[in-house]
Amino acid sequence: MRLRAGQQFEQQQSRFIGVGNVNTTKQEWQSNVHRDTYASLIGHPATLEQLAISLGLSQEELKLQFINKMIQPCGPVTKDG
Structure with missing residues (x-):
């Protein structure tokens, strides 16, 4: 069962960038x-x-806030990444 889950995860990693990889x-x-x-x-x-x-808020204001949040880093930046 565990081997199958690992294989599925590897398949997802190769298909979708957002899932990450070993170095993420x-x-x-x-x-x-x-x-x-x-x-x-x-x-x-x-x-x-x-x-x-x-x-x-208006939809435009909220959309702008979300775009600005997408640009900002998430959380404190650490030395290891």
Whole structure:
């Protein structure tokens, strides 16, 4: 069972960059997850609208905030990555 799971994970790594690889640091992985999340929220207008209404912002303002957050590093930058 474990061998099969490992093979599936390796297959996912080769297919999708965001999954990472053996050399991916925790920092890089977290940044990928955050950027993918913001990109997904921006790419789904209904979700973006719901968030904008709940935060009292326009969709454009919220989209701009998300884009700016995608540019920023995720968490403190460490020496090892």
